[in-house]
Amino acid sequence: MNSFLNELAKQLAGKWVSLLVVPGALFVASVVVGWRMHFGSWPGSEHFVAALQRGRASGGQLAAAALGAVLLSAWAGLLAQGAGRAVHWLWLGQWPGRTGEALxxxxxxxxxxxxxxxxxxxxxxxxxxxxxxxxxxxxxxxxxPPTRPTHMGDSIAALSTRVGIEYGLDLEHGWPRLWLVLPEEARAVLDESRDAVNRSATVAGWGVLYILAGAVWWPLGPAGLGALLTAVVRGRSAVTNLAQLMESAVDLHGASLATSLGIPVPDGRVTPEIGREVTRVVRKGA
Structure with missing residues (x-):
């Protein structure tokens, strides 16, 4: 058990470093370089730099500087992930108010x-x-027929519409049950596709941060804009691919869902009548 926990801790630490610290370190370094070129050194940093140049910086100072750099990098990574979640929400187009409805x-x-x-x-x-x-x-x-203000949002919304028309199945309630009967290979492909969407949203989050950092040093602004545009293109492709894979999962394994719920599928194909019966079972009157 201890070896399992140690291995899990190593994997989590590796993911933490790769997802937060490494890209965060690049962002923090870019901001520091830009600040120094635009405004000069950070307040209070002159003494530390001078101590490094004289070779008199203490171990405590070096450790504090390293820890501070790691913490700043992790904080920047968390901030980018938060911005990525906001971008993800915007992409899927579940906007309240009149703006979303007008679009x-x-x-x-x-x-x-x-x-x-x-x-x-x-x-x-x-x-x-x-x-x-x-x-x-x-x-x-x-x-x-569109229901969302964005193309990405309608890619997901159209999935429920198309499945409902073709099979009579309420995908919102049926998908969690379908997930449990999918083969491991199919779930792995869907997980990878979903992760591609999340990665694109995180790249967009970094783009937003770099655009904001352009106030410190202007070259960071165009770099952030380029990252944001790249993320939008990749995100649109990833969302379309995810929707197609989810619809394919229904096409190929919808009969398995019905039979797992005790609903016979005589010809091995889900008809609208069978789909409506599956919907009745999974919704439980809700």
Whole structure:
């Protein structure tokens, strides 16, 4: 048991260093260099630097400086993770108030116009290539009628809509049960995809911090903007991939969920009737 706890402590310490301290140290070093170039040395740092140059800095001073650097780096890492959580919330578009609803309405109108053009072309019997192009343009807005102010948010929201229409399944209540019957390999792939979304949001959090640090030294601002734009591109791709994998999990293992709940699936395919029965069981009247 002690060896297990020691190994767990080592793994947690390694993750703590890689996720917080290392990127935090780079951020703190950048801010220190920028501060020194713009304002001069930190208040009170002249004596410590002079002691280092004379070789008279005590062990206590060096230890305090090292500990302070580690703590500042960890604090910066925690701050970036917090900013990343805020970015994640913005990406998924669950915004309260009129701003979020106004943006969602705008996206709904765009989707409706694209859907109308697709339906008109279908009624006119236009070619498959034309229909595919119109469907592609509509899907660039969302895969289902938009309900969120952001594309990433609608990628997740459309998942519930599409599963509900195809299978009659309430994914909000059904997903935790489906997760328990998924094979280990499928859960590992989904975990990695979810982690990719979280990593992108954390990179965006670092971008926000570097943009703010641009007030100390202007080159940090463009660097932060570049990190933020990169995170948005990566995040959009990661969210789309996660939604596709979750929908695939329902397609491939929805029958396993039904049979695990004691609901027969005669042909091995979940029909809307079976999905509605699964929903009734998992919701328990809620």
């Amino acid at each position: 969602a309405d705008r996206r709904r109108r765009r989707w409706a116009r694209a859907q109308e053009r697709y339906e008109q072309a279908y009624r006119q019997g236009q070619s498959d290539e034309t229909l595919a192009e119109l469907a592609y343009r509509r899907n660039l807005v969302a895969l289902a």
